[in-house]
Amino acid sequence: KGTTREQRALKYLKEHARQGDPDSVLETFDEFCRTQEWAMNAAEEKGDILDEIVRELQPTTCLELGTYCGYSAVRIARNLSPSARLITIEVNPDYAAVAREVVKLAGLQDKIEVINLDSADVIRELKTKYDVTKLDLVFLDHWKYLYIRDIKLIEEEKLLKKGSVVFADNVIIPGAPGYLEYIRGSKNYKSTFYSVHFEYMDDMKDGVEKSVYIGDE
Ligand SMILES: O=c1[nH]cnc2c(O)cc(-c3ccc(F)cc3)c(-c3ccc(F)cc3)c12
Numbered sequence: 001k002g003t004t005r006e007q008r009a010l011k012y013l014k015e016h017a018r019q020g021d022p023d024s025v026l027e028t029f030d031e032f033c034r035t036q037e038w039a040m041n042a043a044e045e046k047g048d049i050l051d052e053i054v055r056e057l058q059p060t061t062c063l064e065l066g067t068y069c070g071y072s073a074v075r076i077a078r079n080l081s082p083s084a085r086l087i088t089i090e091v092n093p094d095y096a097a098v099a100r101e102v103v104k105l106a107g108l109q110d111k112i113e114v115i116n117l118d119s120a121d122v123i124r125e126l127k128t129k130y131d132v133t134k135l136d137l138v139f140l141d142h143w144k145y146l147y148i149r150d151i152k153l154i155e156e157e158k159l160l161k162k163g164s165v166v167f168a169d170n171v172i173i174p175g176a177p178g179y180l181e182y183i184r185g186s187k188n189y190k191s192t193f194y195s196v197h198f199e200y201m202d203d204m205k206d207g208v209e210k211s212v213y214i215g216d217e
Pocket residue numbers: 040041042066141142143144169170173174199
């Protein structure tokens with residue numbers, strides 16, 4: 001079959017979701033993952049916690065590391081205020097291409113910017129090239145070994161302010177070696193762990209970690 005799983009998911013979304021309706025795109029993607037093929041979306045319990053964070057925080061500037069097909073980008077952006085924006089970084093060009101289509105299908109292309117580059121390179125240029133002053137919300141959902149590298153880089157760039165939230169997926173499966181020790185051991189964060197089901201798998205447990213930045217500006 002010449003198509004990839006991500007292309008098949010996009011095809012399904014284009015055929016079954018309502019254009020311009022983020023909720024429909026998410027519901028349809030969940031249906032695809034439950035009935036056709038599993039995909040690594042921060043969905044269900046993970047998505048519910050993400051929704052809660054966005055609704056409570058009302059972030060103006062959000063950064064997501066690891067776009068994949070754009071599911072969580074749509075999930076975040078659908079709850080953002082009119083002038084708020086999400087920058088999401090995806091190193092894999094095939095995933096980024098699908099994500100851009102999913103974002104367009106949801107009608108959120110004015111709120112979401114998908115960048116097909118390495119996260120470290122973009123983080124270093126957020127202030128100068130991407131017109132960012134501070135990040136209100138960071139969602140870590142890319143490669144487990146990069147969580148600690150990138151959070152340190154974000155701190156180095158002084159991109160966090162008191163109250164900024166760093167939300168990390170997969171801290172149990174597959175785990176984020178070093179990240180949990182680092183963030184829980186840091187005096188600059190107040191962290192909370194949530195035990196959740198692994199996306200679309202009722203018999204597997206994963207974990208997400210919500211860390212509020214309390215350190216110096
Ligand atoms: O890489 C991921 N990035 C962001 N979120 C992920 C997620 O929510 C789940 C998984 C995941 C998939 C299958 C499995 F059996 C266990 C875990 C992965 C992942 C991990 C290692 C891999 F080798 C390939 C995929 C990611």
